[in-house]
Amino acid sequence: MQYLDKLVSGLAVELHVPEGDYEGNYKTHVDEIGKTRLSVYAPHYQGMIIPLQEGTLVEVTFWDDVASYSFMSSVLQRVATPIPMFVLKMPDSIRRVQRRNYVRVSASFPITYQVVEREGLGDLLKGNMLDLSGGGMRFQAKVKLDKGSILYANLELPCGIIGTPGRVCRVEPIEDTKYFSVSVDFYQISERDRDRIIRCVFDIQRDLRKKGLI
Structure with a gap:
């Protein structure tokens, strides 16, 4: 899949929750990458973990030196210990959002x-x-x-x-x-x-x- 190799452990990403009680944007990092799923650390807001429910739709955005990328996913599983994480569905496609000629x-x-x-x-x-x-x-x-x-x-x-x-x-x-x-x-x-x-x-x-x- 195009751009799939850009998903790596430690990558800084932003989760956009488009609707629901926890609608908003949350910054976090990728933990592990698998063939069908990836895990990210559960983001915090004002000192509290954002408790996204299984099935929640999210848009994931990340950046490199030349562009930004996004894909739609959903929460497959919540992991509480030893470190709170969300397991997300691996995307079917990743969209290149912007080149460095900059959107105004x-x-x-x-x-x-x-x-x-x-x-x-x-x-x-x-x-x-x-x-x-x-x-x-x-x-x-x-x-x-x-x-x-x-x-x-x-x-x-x-x-x-x-x-x-x-x-x-x-x-x-x-x-x-x-x-x-x-x-x-x-x-x-x-x-x-x-x-x-x-x-x-x-x-x-x-x-x-x-x-x-x-």
Whole structure:
């Protein structure tokens, strides 16, 4: 099966439970891989194990250096000891979700930023995000920034605040307003922070699909 070899012990995965009492996203790791099933450690939330029932449908997502992947599965068995685990059905197929040309989604989150100047960082300014991807963002600014300038931005995302340098690649006035649309490529961002942003983008996509907007 294509991409099956990417499922390995220790792989970090995210379980998405689409409905029910424990609807949500939970991070965990793969324990063992078999021919027809795989086991993952039971995820925790606020210090408590998520008690998914046998038969619960889950979407499993994982990442590598070039893309992300997902497949649908279900809980076949719950294991309580010695370590709480879920045994999941091995998927019939694994879908490659995204290449590293990055999916961009509309997003409205507050940001703060400082332009890098010769003397150091400039004044702390506020903006509002307009869209987001793993490669960059576009935000609304009150001041016109120079194309090619470097800034340091703090993104206030649902997964937490992420600070990253960015390079301004496009600046356009927003029609009938006093604001500017500023497009930024993430500049020297850590892969850990980029992965956090990509996961946030996936969560936004899920919500939009659930609402029938995409």
